[in-house]
Amino acid sequence: MDAPPAAPPETAATAVLVVDDDSLVRELLVRLLTAQGYRVAEADGTDAALALLDRDGEVPLVISDLHMPGRDGLELLREVRIRYPDTAMVMLTGDGDVATAVECLKIGARDYLSKPVQVQEVRARIDKALAERRLAIEMRELRDSYNRDLERQVHELSRKNQGMFLAQVQMAVTMLEAKDSYTRGHSHRVAEYAVATGRVMGLAPALLEQLRLGGELHDIGKIGTRDAVLHKPGPLDDEEFAEIRRHTLEGEAMLSLLRADNPEVLHIVRWHHERLDGTGFPDGLLANQIPMTARIVSVVDAFDAMTTNRAYRAQLVAEVAIGELQRCAGNQFDPAVVAAFRSTFPDPNALPSRV
Ligand SMILES: [Fe+2]
Numbered sequence: 001m002d003a004p005p006a007a008p009p010e011t012a013a014t015a016v017l018v019v020d021d022d023s024l025v026r027e028l029l030v031r032l033l034t035a036q037g038y039r040v041a042e043a044d045g046t047d048a049a050l051a052l053l054d055r056d057g058e059v060p061l062v063i064s065d066l067h068m069p070g071r072d073g074l075e076l077l078r079e080v081r082i083r084y085p086d087t088a089m090v091m092l093t094g095d096g097d098v099a100t101a102v103e104c105l106k107i108g109a110r111d112y113l114s115k116p117v118q119v120q121e122v123r124a125r126i127d128k129a130l131a132e133r134r135l136a137i138e139m140r141e142l143r144d145s146y147n148r149d150l151e152r153q154v155h156e157l158s159r160k161n162q163g164m165f166l167a168q169v170q171m172a173v174t175m176l177e178a179k180d181s182y183t184r185g186h187s188h189r190v191a192e193y194a195v196a197t198g199r200v201m202g203l204a205p206a207l208l209e210q211l212r213l214g215g216e217l218h219d220i221g222k223i224g225t226r227d228a229v230l231h232k233p234g235p236l237d238d239e240e241f242a243e244i245r246r247h248t249l250e251g252e253a254m255l256s257l258l259r260a261d262n263p264e265v266l267h268i269v270r271w272h273h274e275r276l277d278g279t280g281f282p283d284g285l286l287a288n289q290i291p292m293t294a295r296i297v298s299v300v301d302a303f304d305a306m307t308t309n310r311a312y313r314a315q316l317v318a319e320v321a322i323g324e325l326q327r328c329a330g331n332q333f334d335p336a337v338v339a340a341f342r343s344t345f346p347d348p349n350a351l352p353s354r355v
Helices: 021-035 046-056 074-084 098-105 117-179 186-201 207-219 220-224 238-254 264-271 292-306 318-328 335-343
Strands: 014-017 039-043 061-065 086-093 111-114
Touching: 014 021, 014 046, 021 039, 021 117, 039 046, 046 061, 046 074, 061 074, 061 098, 061 117, 074 086, 074 098, 086 098, 086 117, 098 111, 111 117, 117 186, 117 207, 186 207, 186 292, 186 335, 207 264, 207 292, 220 238, 238 264, 264 292, 292 318, 292 335, 318 335
Parallel strands: 014 039, 014 061, 061 086, 086 111
Antiparallel strands: none
């Protein structure tokens, strides 16, 4: 007689689907598996098996005959592999079917049983198939969790790197401006004005953060501009002007590390000298082609430049500078931005932020 039934390795409710067109074989297997504590379902062919799985959901184990009328066991195996990759399949083969059995193993069957089935062998093969299935699932979960952890660590590292990088470029901006008494604090004020204007215009908080950073870093590319050009008191010749214009592209290249997380910062750095009428640089963009953040920085950058002393001219009073922004609205500046900036401080002579 059979040995007393051992507890099944999954749970008492582990479902096994037996698929065979031969009702005697099905009956034998169902009896055997039920006696071992498995919950057993049966089907007489591939279509019936798939319909059952479709209706009741996947099962840990399918034992299927190879030769069945209509779609055979190989077809069932292929379908189950695709639809229920965690399901272990054990194939039932007749004598002389070794080649087919090997073919089944190649396409993902866990094991095969030769007919007529031997009770002890069925038990051993099923236990083995279910144990392998559990191991495969555990390995996958382990791999997934390792990958998730790795992803998190890489993300954290890149945030840390980005933080260090930002601290460095911000220091570079401070040093750049410290060399020149005219521009000291310029980038900080541009950032303050830009955020105040962006807030009036209803920009989302995340975009305001990029606006602040873009305002602080908009002229970072000037690190590569010669001092003689940067601080030249007189008008620039063509070559010198070309050198100045390059600070937009050089700045963008310097900050490329920020592209993934802060794309607007790079837009500001590249496009804060574009003009609505397309005569700006470096790309000659037109009106709406210029991102809103860059249009904002363009206005407040010009305002701060006008209201501070520069090597090439004395500062203007705020009211005159505002008048100049309004005069150029529509051609150079976005009128909506000029209006929003104007509204951020009611008294033009009481500037919002001086550093
Ligand atoms: Fe600039």
